[in-house]
Amino acid sequence: MSLSxxxxxxxxxxxxxxxxxDPRVLQAMANPIIGQFxxxxxxxxxxxxxxxKYLFKTNNAEAYPVSGTARSGAEAVLNSIxxxxxxxxxxxxxxxxYLLAEMVERSGAEMKLLExxxxxxxxxxxxxxxxxxxxxxxxxxxxGESSTGALQPLExxxxxxxxxxxxxxxxxxxxxxxxxxxxxxxxxxxxISGTQKCLAIPTGYSPLTYNDRVGKILEExxxxxxxxxxDAVNPRRIQSxxxxxxxxxxxxxPSRLNHHTEPTTLLYGLREGLRIIKEEGIDNxxxxxTLHGEALxxxxxxxxxxxFNDLDTKMPVVTLIETPExxxxxxxxxxxxxxxxxEIAGGFGxxxxxxxxxxxxGYGCRKDNILGCIAALEATLSYHGAKIxxxxxxxxxxxxxxxxxxxxxx
Amino acid sequence: MSLSxxxxxxxxxxxxxxxxxDPRVLQAMANPIIGQFxxxxxxxxxxxxxxxKYLFKTNNAEAYPVSGTARSGAEAVLNSIxxxxxxxxxxxxxxxxYLLAEMVERSGAEMKLLExxxxxxxxxxxxxxxxxxxxxxxxxxxxGESSTGALQPLExxxxxxxxxxxxxxxxxxxxxxxxxxxxxxxxxxxxISGTQKCLAIPTGYSPLTYNDRVGKILEExxxxxxxxxxDAVNPRRIQSxxxxxxxxxxxxxPSRLNHHTEPTTLLYGLREGLRIIKEEGIDNxxxxxTLHGEALxxxxxxxxxxxFNDLDTKMPVVTLIETPExxxxxxxxxxxxxxxxxEIAGGFGxxxxxxxxxxxxGYGCRKDNILGCIAALEATLSYHGAKIxxxxxxxxxxxxxxxxxxxxxx
Numbered sequence: 001m002s003l004s005x006x007x008x009x010x011x012x013x014x015x016x017x018x019x020x021x022d023p024r025v026l027q028a029m030a031n032p033i034i035g036q037f038x039x040x041x042x043x044x045x046x047x048x049x050x051x052x053k054y055l056f057k058t059n060n061a062e063a064y065p066v067s068g069t070a071r072s073g074a075e076a077v078l079n080s081i082x083x084x085x086x087x088x089x090x091x092x093x094x095x096x097x098y099l100l101a102e103m104v105e106r107s108g109a110e111m112k113l114l115e116x117x118x119x120x121x122x123x124x125x126x127x128x129x130x131x132x133x134x135x136x137x138x139x140x141x142x143x144g145e146s147s148t149g150a151l152q153p154l155e156x157x158x159x160x161x162x163x164x165x166x167x168x169x170x171x172x173x174x175x176x177x178x179x180x181x182x183x184x185x186x187x188x189x190x191x192i193s194g195t196q197k198c199l200a201i202p203t204g205y206s207p208l209t210y211n212d213r214v215g216k217i218l219e220e221x222x223x224x225x226x227x228x229x230x231d232a233v234n235p236r237r238i239q240s241x242x243x244x245x246x247x248x249x250x251x252x253x254p255s256r257l258n259h260h261t262e263p264t265t266l267l268y269g270l271r272e273g274l275r276i277i278k279e280e281g282i283d284n285x286x287x288x289x290t291l292h293g294e295a296l297x298x299x300x301x302x303x304x305x306x307x308f309n310d311l312d313t314k315m316p317v318v319t320l321i322e323t324p325e326x327x328x329x330x331x332x333x334x335x336x337x338x339x340x341x342x343e344i345a346g347g348f349g350x351x352x353x354x355x356x357x358x359x360x361x362g363y364g365c366r367k368d369n370i371l372g373c374i375a376a377l378e379a380t381l382s383y384h385g386a387k388i389x390x391x392x393x394x395x396x397x398x399x400x401x402x403x404x405x406x407x408x409x410x
Numbered sequence: 411m412s413l414s415x416x417x418x419x420x421x422x423x424x425x426x427x428x429x430x431x432d433p434r435v436l437q438a439m440a441n442p443i444i445g446q447f448x449x450x451x452x453x454x455x456x457x458x459x460x461x462x463k464y465l466f467k468t469n470n471a472e473a474y475p476v477s478g479t480a481r482s483g484a485e486a487v488l489n490s491i492x493x494x495x496x497x498x499x500x501x502x503x504x505x506x507x508y509l510l511a512e513m514v515e516r517s518g519a520e521m522k523l524l525e526x527x528x529x530x531x532x533x534x535x536x537x538x539x540x541x542x543x544x545x546x547x548x549x550x551x552x553x554g555e556s557s558t559g560a561l562q563p564l565e566x567x568x569x570x571x572x573x574x575x576x577x578x579x580x581x582x583x584x585x586x587x588x589x590x591x592x593x594x595x596x597x598x599x600x601x602i603s604g605t606q607k608c609l610a611i612p613t614g615y616s617p618l619t620y621n622d623r624v625g626k627i628l629e630e631x632x633x634x635x636x637x638x639x640x641d642a643v644n645p646r647r648i649q650s651x652x653x654x655x656x657x658x659x660x661x662x663x664p665s666r667l668n669h670h671t672e673p674t675t676l677l678y679g680l681r682e683g684l685r686i687i688k689e690e691g692i693d694n695x696x697x698x699x700t701l702h703g704e705a706l707x708x709x710x711x712x713x714x715x716x717x718f719n720d721l722d723t724k725m726p727v728v729t730l731i732e733t734p735e736x737x738x739x740x741x742x743x744x745x746x747x748x749x750x751x752x753e754i755a756g757g758f759g760x761x762x763x764x765x766x767x768x769x770x771x772g773y774g775c776r777k778d779n780i781l782g783c784i785a786a787l788e789a790t791l792s793y794h795g796a797k798i799x800x801x802x803x804x805x806x807x808x809x810x811x812x813x814x815x816x817x818x819x820x
Binding site for chain 1: 755
């Protein structure tokens with residue numbers, strides 16, 4: 001096998017992630033490697049920590065990435081705070097809720113799993129009742145479910161958990177940086193995200209934050225690894241070494257405990273991506289995502305394409321459309337990418353085949369991509385036999401943008 | 411806090427990792443993101459698998475990276491094959507041997523830890539006796555110990571393990587791609603490496619390979635996660651979801667089980683870095699590392715600098731020097747980086763303060779770096795009061811290179 005240099009096709013990525021990285025992030029990542037204890041790198045880590053606090057809207061002492069894909073951060077938090085037999089409630093409403101349940105189970109918890117029809121979210125009173133009845137140590141829930149496009153309101157749930165001394169752990173992988181997320185105001189004890197969605201940074205990092213309530217558990221369970229502290233013993237030590245947040249927070253703290261080797265290039269990318277977010281302003285960025293999400297929906301509806309989501313609980317950055325009667329959704333996606341160079345995504349689980357998922361996230365959440373996607377989708381669905389109001393969708397989206405005026409952060 | 415764009419100093423990295431990335435790798439990593447099920451990406455995964463087999467010198471069916479830093483792969487292998495109560499022998503001879511022990515303990519094994527003086531390796535007869543006496547399911551050992559520079563011979567150990575139906579798991583993080591490593595010929599059942607050392611690729615991936623003996627255990631313990639297979643049950647399931655190799659191998663296999671999101675940019679880098687290794691030729695590459703390592707030792711000895719390692723069990727890509735009497739090694743490292751822009755590393759554990767570690771790995775393993783490092787180190791040690799044969803070291807290294815002639819793969 002003789003191989004040529006890497007050739008990567010240029011596509012417009014309108015999936016719910018991974019999405020287009022900001023070109024400035026990719027440029028930052030092309031910088032040369034420096035040593036893991038180079039003062040310049042340590043300074044970058046400190047800056048990244050502060051930028052993450054800005055992004056998460058938190059005053060927590062701890063905010064840093066776990067060196068793995070988005071799900072690694074969730075496993076790290078759950079593994080670090082759950083001890084065998086701990087009661088954990090997981091209200092699932094899609095694939096990634098089930099993923100939390102999987103991790104909770106593997107952490108040895110006594111889990112209660114709630115299940116909700118895919119596409120719906122929970123009424124907060126239901127959740128309160130379940131918490132009262134089960135009395136868990138931890139509630140683990142997804143904020144935005146990218147498998148369904150549904151967005152779970154969290155503020156009242158957070159307040160209730162805090163009042164009842166329950167830890168609230170939230171997966172905000174598809175929402176952070178694109179949808180309103182207030183760690184402190186919503187009383188969230190630990191929040192976990194990824195880089196490859198609204199942050200517009202390549203996959204490989206899982207930024208997270210947690211407060212002192214979580215920090216106290218980590219302190220109690222702390223055990224430095226053998227190669228660095230030979231005699232350390234703690235019967236309550238965290239199961240995993242790689243995901244042991246009590247050690248990772250020291251690597252990110254002043255003691256610089258030599259846990260893993262921080263992925264230099266990803267750190268360059270994260271720091272630059274977060275700097276760009278701060279330059280845009282987090283609230284401007286959220287508004288940008290909201291408006292483009294509305295334009296997308298206006299356009300799709302204008303074309304007569306049926307939106308799967310309940311619009312009042314829809315995540316602004318993920319839209320599911322129903323596959324029109326008699327149309328093969330795999331063929332739709334194939335035409336979209338092969339003819340128009342636009343990637344959209346299929347459905348998961350009970351929604352597979354029945355829905356198509358469209359994302360508007362990060363750097364790729366731009367007018368040209370929104371309009372291009374609507375135009376291509378109108379044509380593609382029509383080509384595959386669906387009844388479409390050809391051309392009307394794109395006019396509806398253009399009109400939506402025109403009505404916004406010029407002073408919006410688009 | 412207002413932040414400027416990223417500014418990264420340009421240093422010559424002569425540590426045992428992370429080291430300079432090949433510029434072609436960084437360029438490949440600047441390619442745009444594509445979707446995780448884009449045929450171009452899937453093809454890249456298949457190519458990477460074949461290239462890894464070439465690198466590991468194996469015909470194993472499985473060879474792929476875990477999405478995390480080097481230690482993540484070790485934890486994934488150990489966590490996936492060890493069940494609570496399994497007997498595991500860990501012969502440690504430095505910091506990273508203790509790391510394996512830490513992971514083995516956290517996996518719930520009945521562990522027997524052997525300990526060896528830092529800098530030494532094991533006599534194979536000692537290991538055979540210990541295996542006979544303890545009768546473990548698994549032996550987990552480091553090939554090259556970057557904390558001491560020692561290299562453990564493995565071939566005879568591997569043969570003995572196979573004959574006695576013991577699984578041999580080897581950490582080859584600092585050696586793979588720079589030091590001879592023969593997975594199949596040495597009867598190694600699972601081998602785990604990193605990208606940031608002799609492969610000259612940024613940190614963030616842990617390439618590994620394993621044979622059917624390991625594959626059989628994975629098959630028995632397989633449990634697909636709840637979001638993808640709701641009813642799957644397996645009481646022997648692997649503890650971690652993120653590190654569940656029975657699922658990750660399916661993500662990398664024809665079923666493309668949607669486990670995590672492969673880090674697109676790191677994959678570009680890995681595929682390009684491996685392509686470059688194949689272009690150079692693995693045996694040429696190993697020879698290049700060996701010769702530059704010998705030139706470094708010749709130079710250091712010529713300057714009258716004392717080598718800590720036993721030269722007959724020294725890893726060719728890591729050299730430890732003894733800190734000269736009365737010299738503060740932290741000041742030596744500071745002068746090296748601040749005045750000469752050359753990063754070298756301090757010692758760990760019992761060797762902290764007493765030794766300085768120098769690496770010659772990957773793209774940075776070049777004549778200019780070797781000669782520059784010797785020249786700078788002669789001057790720096792002399793400046794800090796050590797008795798050095800000023801100028802003699804660099805002449806010795808030049809003479810070493812001159813004697814090699816022109817037909818070497820340098």
